[in-house]
Amino acid sequence: MxxxxxxxxxxxxxxxxxxxxxxxxxxxxxxxxxxxxxxxKDAMPTYRYIDQEGVVVDQSRQSGLSDADVLKIYRDMVTVSIMDLIMFDAQRQGKISFYMVSAGEEGVCVGSSSALNPRDPVFAQYREHGVYIHRGVTLDDFIQQCFSTTNDTGKGRNMPVHYGSKEHHIHTVSSTLATQIPQASGAAYAMKLENMRNPTEEGRVVACYFGEGAASEGDFHAALNIAATRSCPVLFICRNNGYAISTPTLDQYRGDGIASRGVGYGIDTVRVDGNDIFAMREVTKQARALALRDGGRPVLIEAMSYRVSHHSTSDDSFAYRARVEVEDWKRRDNPITRLRKWMENEGLWNEEKEKELRSELRADILKSYRKAEKEKKPALSGVMTDVYESLTEEQREQMGRLKGLIERYPAEYDLSDMDGGVETLEEALRQ
Structure with a gap:
């Protein structure tokens, strides 16, 4: 009836x-x-491949990675961890103004990146160093950006750790929290149309990274909703590291993490152990295939991890969490240590190789560091250019004022290390 x-x-x-x-x-x-x-009882389970001792939980499963693949993944994670220590100290010494480390979250970034197509556009937040490294962004690229040198592709106009790479399809980081999430949904809709126009080619998806704190912003909800209703091929990869600056997750939400929100928006969702490199890779690989199915759909991945270090160089995390808690996580569940244990179990690694790798990487990073220290700063004209196709009347007026200020108070401005100094302003004004 x-x-x-x-x-x-x-x-x-x-x-x-x-x-x-x-x-x-x-x-x-x-x-x-x-x-x-x-x-x-309704809490979503957390997928894992190896336990904290590096032992495969389900022996019937195969990672599909060659020894060379595993060694590259390990090298990339160790590279990030050593670079973070050096650059954190650089900020403390006054060499750079700001820095954020990704300690404890290297597995989320390198593991997911290894399962993406290098042509998949990426919208990062600010702890995705491993994504950049795995895609081929060089140490020079990282450190020149942090020092705001003339070789910085952003021309020194962004804060340190606000990386971007057109060559590697990674959009530049923005300080404003969560704005990259709706941007990713929009880009994914563009990818959907592109995939439809080129059905014989391998489709592309968009990967968007953010923390659980960003998921408290309105942009997160708007982004998931439009991606779901428009069936956009986007992977929302949430790094749930336990803290949003000084706010623990217990004060952020009462629901089942971030994963439950994906289900609420009608999005395919999975929760994964972010400290397990194999699980992170497998989940991302299957999520990418799912995102391309039937013309496209969004997928939410909640990667569980722990933020070992301070939120940034502007934060003292021991003001809101116990030091013993941090040390406990460092000791018992670190993505680098866990993979190393697996490699040792497989006969791929030992203490001698570990010392050799760390010595080599530290030397490479310090070489790039010293090179960046000696570089000049970007041209002053870069403060105004690249906003519009040509300078506006207002910009010309502002640049003229800047030039006049520098000429009026020459003792107040050290232009000895500036590339062009006042001359670059005069040249820009003549254009």
Whole structure:
């Protein structure tokens, strides 16, 4: 029996009557009034491949990685960890103004990046050093940006750790929290149209990284909703590291992490152990294939990890968490240590190789560091250029004022290490 009743259609069946309201499809009618609330039993499980001792949990599973692949992944994670230590100290010494490390989250970034196509556009937050390194961004690229030198592709106009790489399809980091998430949804819609125009080629997806703190912003919800309703091929990769600056997750939400929100928006969702490089890679690999299915769909990956270091060089995390908690996580569950244990179990690694690798990487990083220290700063004209195709009347006026200020107070401005100094302003004004 079927009866049309205004905006909805009623169906009678042996299971009862269900109604297809426009806003809730296939909802069963019931005479029991009950409010729903998730319990601990409803918590989404966390997928893992190896345990904390580097032992494969399910022996029937294969990583599909060659020894060379594993060694590259390990090298990339160690590179990030050593670079972070050196650059953190550089900020403390006053060499650079700001820095953020990714200690404890190297596995999330390198593991996911290894499963992406190098041509997949990436929208990062600010702890995705491993994504850049794995894609081929050089140490020089990283450190020149942090020192804001003339070789910085951003021309010194962004804060340190706000990396970007057109060559490697990585959009430049923005300080404003969560703005990259709706941008990723928009880019994914463009990828959807591109994939439809080129059905014979391998499709592309967009990868968007953010922390659980960013998921508290309105941009997160808008982005997931539009990606779901428009079926955009985007991977939302959330690094749930336990803290949003000084706010622990217990003060951020009461629900089942970030994963439950994906389900609420009708998005395919999975939770994974972010300290397990193999699990992170496998989840991303399958999520990417799922995102390309049937013309495109979004997928949410919640990668569980722990932020070992301070939020940034402007933060003292021991003001809001116990030092013993941090040390405990460092000791018992670190993505680098876990992979190293697996490699040792497989006979791929030993203490001698570890010392050799760390010595080599430290020397390479310090070489790039010293090179950046000696470089000149970008041209002053770069403060105004590249905003519009040509300088506006207002910009010319502002540049003229800047030039006049420098000439009026020459003792106040050290232009000895500036590339061009006042002359670059004069040249820009003449254009």
């Amino acid at each position: 079927r009866a049309e009743r205004g905006c909805c259609a009623l169906d009678a069946s042996r299971d009862g009557v269900h109604v297809n309201f426009p806003g809730a499809v296939n909802s069963l009618f019931t005479t029991d009034l009950a409010f729903k609330r998730a319990t601990e």
